[in-house]
Amino acid sequence: xxxxxxxxxxxxxxSRAPAPKKAEIEAATRLQIFLDxxxxxxxxxxxxxxxxxxxxxxxxxxxxGEQPQPPTVQPHAKSNTPPDVNGLDLASVNPVFVPYTxxxxxxxxxxxxxxxPAQQAKLKFLxxxxxxxxxxxxxxxxxxxxxxxxxxxLKTIKAGDQLMVPNxxxxxxxxxxxxxxxxxxxxxxxxxxxxxxxxxxxTSGENKxxxxxVVIKIDTKANIxxxxxxxxLIAAYSVTVGSAQTASxxxxxKVRRITKMPTFRYDKEMLKHGQRSGNFYLLPPGPRNPVxxxxxxxxxxxxxxxxTNDPGSIGHAASHGCIRLSNWDVVRLxxxxxxxxxxxxx
Numbered sequence: 561x562x563x564x565x566x567x568x569x570x571x572x573x574x575s576r577a578p579a580p581k582k583a584e585i586e587a588a589t590r591l592q593i594f595l596d597x598x599x600x601x602x603x604x605x606x607x608x609x610x611x612x613x614x615x616x617x618x619x620x621x622x623x624x625g626e627q628p629q630p631p632t633v634q635p636h637a638k639s640n641t642p643p644d645v646n647g648l649d650l651a652s653v654n655p656v657f658v659p660y661t662x663x664x665x666x667x668x669x670x671x672x673x674x675x676x677p678a679q680q681a682k683l684k685f686l687x688x689x690x691x692x693x694x695x696x697x698x699x700x701x702x703x704x705x706x707x708x709x710x711x712x713x714l715k716t717i718k719a720g721d722q723l724m725v726p727n728x729x730x731x732x733x734x735x736x737x738x739x740x741x742x743x744x745x746x747x748x749x750x751x752x753x754x755x756x757x758x759x760x761x762x763t764s765g766e767n768k769x770x771x772x773x774v775v776i777k778i779d780t781k782a783n784i785x786x787x788x789x790x791x792x793l794i795a796a797y798s799v800t801v802g803s804a805q806t807a808s809x810x811x812x813x814k815v816r817r818i819t820k821m822p823t824f825r826y827d828k829e830m831l832k833h834g835q836r837s838g839n840f841y842l843l844p845p846g847p848r849n850p851v852x853x854x855x856x857x858x859x860x861x862x863x864x865x866x867x868t869n870d871p872g873s874i875g876h877a878a879s880h881g882c883i884r885l886s887n888w889d890v891v892r893l894x895x896x897x898x899x900x901x902x903x904x905x906x
Contacts, residue, residue: 588607588608589607591613592613593653593656597728599787600617604705605701607705607708623794659723670688672687673848678841685845686843687847687848689848697731710723731887736821774788785865795892795896802882811905813903815856815858821854824842824849847869849869852886864883865893868884868886
């Protein structure tokens with residue numbers, strides 16, 4: 561038998577690392593949930609020790625006063641080697657996956673979503689594409705990972721169905737309107753509002769829980785947004801920043817206002833070349849609006865920190881100069897800041 565086995569095994573030359581086992585996927589997911597709960601976002605949860613997870617872990621350790629260490633980049637994209645998790649209370653994430661029963665409310669924000677802005681502008685709301693899209697965002701998940709957890713179930717989701725999901729704090733679309741960010745909502749298109757003078761910013765309705773001296777620091781090389789109280793790092797989120805063609809504005813800025821469920825002025829010339837044209841569309845609010853469910857305006861016209869209609873792009877794709885977060889992260893960020901807070905883009 562051994563003589564038969566050896567030649568066969570010798571022929572095996574895997575070109576990529578083997579798929580992670582169930583226990584490995586659960587361990588990686590546990591770490592991602594732990595970091596997500598601590599407001600050190602690993603981006604979408606996918607059950608892998610990806611680069612965003614490693615960056616989030618390094619920043620979490622820094623926030624705990626540990627010696628900062630640069631996150632190790634995996635030499636191969638398929639590698640899933642665990643990072644050092646000593647000292648982390650990962651047992652607090654138990655269980656890793658929980659059953660969730662789909663509700664009618666989950667299905668109310670899905671519908672037909674045209675691709676072209678001209679058609680989107682005719683709608684009153686830009687919905688999730690389907691129930692799987694909505695549930696994946698609700699539980700901060702990569703949609704393909706959700707499919708792995710629920711084989712054969714995502715194409716026919718209906719109210720009453722039970723799915724297994726990561727044990728995160730759910731993102732509730734309906735509760736966005738009740739968020740208490742640091743300034744008042746404006747009915748104008750979020751990126752259309754004129755800049756306010758540098759006089760003391762209006763703070764009526766500001767989040768009473770927001771702490772003074774909060775500074776946002778955005779690292780355009782690492783695709784990371786840090787939130788600091790003084791020098792103390794209190795949160796970090798994966799972001800997408802501008803491209804070489806439409807770079808994010810390097811410098812020191814201020815938060816001007818925070819708009820919930822924004823309308824967006826889609827101007828192709830402005831987005832591609834930074835030049836306003838008369839050919840534009842006003843896109844209605846909704847989770848699949850290009851700027852997602854929240855717009856945090858800076859004192860630089862047309863530039864903001866905002867959500868997204870494509871959570872899979874966070875940390876990877878390039879934006880049109882703005883700073884883009886997942887919807888679940890931008891809502892959490894908005895509760896920590898207020899009008900007048902400093903934003904450093906470097």
